[in-house]
Amino acid sequence: SQQGEEDPQALSIQEGENATMNCSYKTSINNLQWYRQNSGRGLVHLILIRSNEREKHSGRLRVTLDTSKKSSSLLITASRAADTASYFCATPPFSGSARQLTFGSGTQLTVLP
Amino acid sequence: NAGVTQTPKFRVLKTGQSMTLLCAQDMNHEYMYWYRQDPGMGLRLIHYSVGEGTTAKGEVPDGYNVSRLKKQNFLLGLESAAPSQTSVYFCATAWTANTGELFFGEGSRLTVL
Numbered sequence: 001s002q003q004g005e006e007d008p009q010a011l012s013i014q015e016g017e018n019a020t021m022n023c024s025y026k027t028s029i030n031n032l033q034w035y036r037q038n039s040g041r042g043l044v045h046l047i048l049i050r051s052n053e054r055e056k057h058s059g060r061l062r063v064t065l066d067t068s069k070k071s072s073s074l075l076i077t078a079s080r081a082a083d084t085a086s087y088f089c090a091t092p093p094f095s096g097s098a099r100q101l102t103f104g105s106g107t108q109l110t111v112l113p
Numbered sequence: 114n115a116g117v118t119q120t121p122k123f124r125v126l127k128t129g130q131s132m133t134l135l136c137a138q139d140m141n142h143e144y145m146y147w148y149r150q151d152p153g154m155g156l157r158l159i160h161y162s163v164g165e166g167t168t169a170k171g172e173v174p175d176g177y178n179v180s181r182l183k184k185q186n187f188l189l190g191l192e193s194a195a196p197s198q199t200s201v202y203f204c205a206t207a208w209t210a211n212t213g214e215l216f217f218g219e220g221s222r223l224t225v226l
């Protein structure tokens with residue numbers, strides 16, 4: 001069963017625009033992670049936000065977490081063609097461990113030059 | 114450092130054949146995982162290991178077996194391959210159980226005819 005679900009499933013924007021993708025989850029968590037997957041490659045960890053954090057930044061990435069709504073968003077500012085990839089949120093349940101880390105279906109982001 | 118290495122990268126099997134996927138890591142991580150990725154399904158956990166000599170079932174374990182005889186290696190076996198096992202398989206490792214990021218291999222694409 002999928003804990004996190006990303007929205008939208010696909011997003012196409014022009015280079016230089018901002019890209020926002022959302023993740024909703026079902027049960028309480030102690031952290032939420034975002035990963036990127038380039039076509040034909042493995043997933044790469046982008047950022048982790050803990051349940052007691054509301055916002056976190058890393059370079060052009062901004063992640064927010066709203067535990068009351070069980071949702072998170074990933075914002076990529078000033079997008080580049082190299083940002084074209086699938087983006088996944090991943091969550092372990094509050095009482096679980098990394099062995100129960102579950103992934104959503106992902107958002108396919110296309111950045112047009 | 115190679116990180117997480119999966120072999121083979123590609124394999125074509127006939128229904129009923131057996132094979133083993135090897136995941137090797139050089140990061141001294143305790144936790145290792147096998148996921149499968151299918152279109153529109155995200156990643157689903159097959160089996161995992163919390164240390165040398167231990168294995169446990171994930172979300173979709175049927176038709177697969179695993180072994181972790183050495184800390185650095187995690188093997189995924191298919192005893193009698195079925196077309197439903199056509200997928201891309203990813204190995205991942207983690208240093209900590211609950212809050213750590215996962216490090217992924219590049220994937221193994223398996224086709225069962």
